[in-house]
Ligand code: SRM
């Protein structure tokens with residue numbers, strides 16, 4: 001450490017826990033933990049370190065854990081989905097799963113005593129939950145129609161697999177890149193519609209041509225949090241459309257972020273630890289130079305324009321693939337919530353009609369690719385589509401919601417059930433001529449990306465008739481896809497019970513809705 005920063009650095013609480021024992025160390029202890037039971041664990045292992053293995057203690061449902069997987073580019077196969085369904089099936093009504101806003105799956109109701117068996121099951125089908133929580137890189141997101149999109153510029157599947165392999169040391173756990181100052185999000189877009197929300201990722205790759213060659217412009221520092229929301233800004237770097245170049249650049253960025261975390265005081269205050277705070281301290285120019293030093297070569301400057309020219313698609317319904325005679329079919333999973341039965345059925349559909357492959361989207365839905373033209377009709381008559389429709393009503397169709405109070409102790413309100421009911425009611429009462437994306441998030445952490453919605457609803461406390469009740473802060477103006485921008489706070493502390501007329505008014509006056 002330099003003399004300049006020899007001043008006392010006060011590590012935050014989580015840094016102290018990590019310094020005492022690295023999060024990944026619990027991997028060696030997991031069999032023992034399973035034997036002694038969760039009540040015997042100390043809080044640092046139970047609440048903090050287990051998250052390095054993707055195991056989340058839920059204070060709302062003590063003893064019933066959440067297991068967060070990693071699914072690079074949102075891709076899984078029917079065997080994997082079947083295995084996940086089998087895992088939650090044994091928990092009866094406690095067992096469920098959610099598709100997350102990062103194209104990923106989380107399992108619920110999991111018992112610690114079962115974890116060694118579950119890890120064995122996951123390994124058998126090529127899945128892992130390693131490094132999916134705390135100060136790690138989250139699920140790598142990419143175009144959900146990679147490899148099948150007629151508008152595609154670059155197939156992002158392989159690069160996301162390689163990124164995961166690099167970041168997690170092929171799923172074994174990577175001590176070098178798992179003590180970041182904070183969580184970290186990486187996304188690679190291969191299409192023209194910014195399907196990945198580049199603007200809210202710490203690092204995002206956006207297709208861009210330079211001198212006629214395809215590559216990516218790099219955006220840096222985007223994030224949402226209770227303290228601050230920042231849109232990603234250009235790093236002024238262009239990388240060739242080459243998986244290994246992207247992986248090496250990410251490795252260098254992560255290394256610069258993690259090795260300078262202490263000296264640059266990112267490890268003091270967790271509210272000021274995301275990558276953007278380092279850019280603020282250094283300027284982008286210095287950050288770029290440090291990354292170049294780490295890489296051992298200079299980087300090319302950004303291309304003047306990127307290729308994001310389309311509005312963001314939702315992928316629901318039947319769409320022709322770039323492979324003639326084949327279609328991808330987007331299935332709506334209301335607020336991303338699944339049960340075992342539904343998962344078995346989706347896996348069966350993928351086997352019977354496709355190649356067994358399934359994709360998750362950041363809108364918390366599934367896509368089944370490679371449905372041949374002559375199988376579409378039969379697909380459309382499958383009874384499960386009554387539950388998971390291809391063409392749901394307008395507001396339900398674009399509804400996104402974080403976990404909320406049902407399982408998350410940060411939540412100030414229940415989100416998923418409430419959001420769905422309200423969307424259904426408003427759809428019944430109004431004709432809404434255009435897509436309106438409502439994003440619910442239970443607290444200011446904004447896992448449900450309230451700022452990305454046309455309408456964003458963020459849990460808060462409100463006052464009604466002299467009592468404190470569940471309420472929301474209302475955000476408007478979020479735009480995704482081309483020229484994405486974050487929505488802004490428009491109205492504070494609306495009691496949830498009074499929300500319907502407020503939304504009705506907005507839908508009529510700002511989105512052209514009419515009363516039925
Ligand atoms: Fe998140 C923490 C759920 C996407 C910002 N997030 C949490 C925790 C782990 C808190 C906790 O321990 O209970 C939540 C677990 C609840 C549960 O039981 O499910 C949680 N976050 C989620 C998920 C499941 C929401 C969903 O329903 O889809 C998403 C999981 C993604 C994944 O597969 O890894 C999820 N979280 C996000 C996103 C959206 C995104 O990445 O596009 C954000 C905003 C973007 C960002 O990170 O910049 C997000 N989550 C946060 C934050 C605020 C981060 C910060 O810098 O302050 C927290 C709190 C924290 O990290 O301290 C948080």
Ligand code: SF4
Pocket residue numbers: 402403404405408409410411412441442443444445446447448
């Ligand atoms: Fe939990 Fe808040 Fe994230 Fe919702 S936004 S999942 S309530 S931390």
